[in-house]
Amino acid sequence: MPLNACELEIDLFCRGLRLDGDLSLEGARSIARTRAGLGSGLELVLPTGSWLKQRIWVNAPVEEPFAAASPYVLHGAPAGGHWIEDTRDGHRYAVDVPPEPAWYARTTSRGIPMHRVGVLQGSYLGIYVNMVCTFWNYQPALNCRFCTTGENVGEHEAADKAVEDVVETCRAAKAESGITFVHLNAGFQGSRGVQFAEPYIRAIKEQVGLLVGAQLAPEKDFSRYDRLIDLGVDHLSFCVEFFDPEWFARICPGKQRVLGQQIFLDSIEYCARRMPRGAVSGEIIAGLEPIASTLGGIDWIAARGAFPTVCVFRPTVGADLEAWAPPRYEEMRAVMAHVYDACRRHWIPIGAAPNIEVSIVVNPDDAALLAPRGPAFYAYEGYRRLARAVAAPIFARRMRPRRRREPGDDGEIPQASTAPEPGGRSSTA
Numbered sequence: 178m179p180l181n182a183c184e185l186e187i188d189l190f191c192r193g194l195r196l197d198g199d200l201s202l203e204g205a206r207s208i209a210r211t212r213a214g215l216g217s218g219l220e221l222v223l224p225t226g227s228w229l230k231q232r233i234w235v236n237a238p239v240e241e242p243f244a245a246a247s248p249y250v251l252h253g254a255p256a257g258g259h260w261i262e263d264t265r266d267g268h269r270y271a272v273d274v275p276p277e278p279a280w281y282a283r284t285t286s287r288g289i290p291m292h293r294v295g296v297l298q299g300s301y302l303g304i305y306v307n308m309v310c311t312f313w314n315y316q317p318a319l320n321c322r323f324c325t326t327g328e329n330v331g332e333h334e335a336a337d338k339a340v341e342d343v344v345e346t347c348r349a350a351k352a353e354s355g356i357t358f359v360h361l362n363a364g365f366q367g368s369r370g371v372q373f374a375e376p377y378i379r380a381i382k383e384q385v386g387l388l389v390g391a392q393l394a395p396e397k398d399f400s401r402y403d404r405l406i407d408l409g410v411d412h413l414s415f416c417v418e419f420f421d422p423e424w425f426a427r428i429c430p431g432k433q434r435v436l437g438q439q440i441f442l443d444s445i446e447y448c449a450r451r452m453p454r455g456a457v458s459g460e461i462i463a464g465l466e467p468i469a470s471t472l473g474g475i476d477w478i479a480a481r482g483a484f485p486t487v488c489v490f491r492p493t494v495g496a497d498l499e500a501w502a503p504p505r506y507e508e509m510r511a512v513m514a515h516v517y518d519a520c521r522r523h524w525i526p527i528g529a530a531p532n533i534e535v536s537i538v539v540n541p542d543d544a545a546l547l548a549p550r551g552p553a554f555y556a557y558e559g560y561r562r563l564a565r566a567v568a569a570p571i572f573a574r575r576m577r578p579r580r581r582r583e584p585g586d587d588g589e590i591p592q593a594s595t596a597p598e599p600g601g602r603s604s605t606a
């Protein structure tokens with residue numbers, strides 16, 4: 178029985194992908210081992226054939242050793258077109274291989290290659306701002322055991338990203354790849370991570386005009402989040418990673434020693450009360466702690482009006498856990514179905530923001546393809562459509578370049594310099 182597109186996405190995360198020996202990936206997005214390393218795979222787009230969602234982005238693991246045993250093989254026809262073959266039953270799934278954007282090859286005015294500033298991970302731009310996470314500087318290191326940020330920042334991506342590098346890269350990605358959202362993350366920076374991120378957020382909102390998300394280690398002074406909200410941040414996410422306290426302590430020794438798990442939960446609660454429903458997320462890794470803990474965490478996050486962002490654990494090359502096994506498909510399918518169900522039960526407007534498709538996780542709305550059909554399902558899908566329609570002009574306004582309001586002006590900056598170029602949008606973005 179063939180899998181639907183969300184099931185295939187989950188199975189690719191769990192089993193990885195092999196590449197046909199004759200396959201040429203010239204022109205495809207190159208593998209970008211940046212940030213925590215989760216983008217270490219090949220970017221693909223899976224058509225769904227469903228009215229619920231037309232396509233799903235996935236970053237399929239190809240370099241990790243477990244992928245060498247995958248039943249999935251990517252093929253390409255010389256005349257164009259790609260498909261994944263499941264060698265267990267011969268089934269073929271049509272896929273798109275998105276092209277690498279031209280701006281990856283350009284440099285910022287400081288001479289920094291733009292692909293070393295930010296990378297596309299699905300249809301959005303991901304940028305690690307700030308210095309390398311300080312958990313990597315301890316002796317012995319206190320880094321999270323699944324993470325490779327300490328190997329990537331300064332190696333595969335620029336260690337020093339000035340505000341103008343980020344602004345110019347965002348501008349290029351908006352104009353040429355049609356992005357609507359940039360996600361900034363920063364690792365642990367003591368009590369100054371929020372402060373360090375502020376100039377980037379301010380400049381992007383004022384000079385580019387994008388939806389901006391920030392993923393920063395929690396800080397005790399929650400008024401700093403109020404400041405980010407005043408600056409116009411659209412999304413805040415907190416990487417609690419594990420709900421089981423023992424797994425949290427075991428896999429995230431720095432977070433355990435310096436921060437503790439509770440501050441992640443308190444930060445989610447605080448920000449979810451101050452931001453629109455669904456603007457905050459709690460990030461979890463599935464496949465290490467007991468599944469019951471993950472399901473409990475998903476429920477906890479959704480009950481706060483936030484949405485769960487759930488990564489399938491990837492034993493990334495270079496991480497302390499690189500020799501660990503990836504999780505089982507059946508369990509991950511159950512987790513992702515639970516994500517959708519929790520969002521439905523708590524009326525979280527998932528998928529309301531325009532064109533934000535994340536390739537390194539199963540988006541909560543991808544998981545609509547896993548849900549049983551019934552009155553509750555259709556009622557929620559109707560609500561999501563309504564939320565999208567109501568939110569569209571709000572997001573459009575928030576995507577205009579906007580300087581902070583001075584007395585006597587409306588704060589808006591004319592858009593002409595950053596409007597997408599006709600025909601410049603990538604075919605898959």
Ligand code: SF4
Nearest residue numbers: 310320321324326364
């Ligand atoms: S906090 Fe953990 S996951 Fe985040 S960058 Fe630091 S080591 Fe990596």
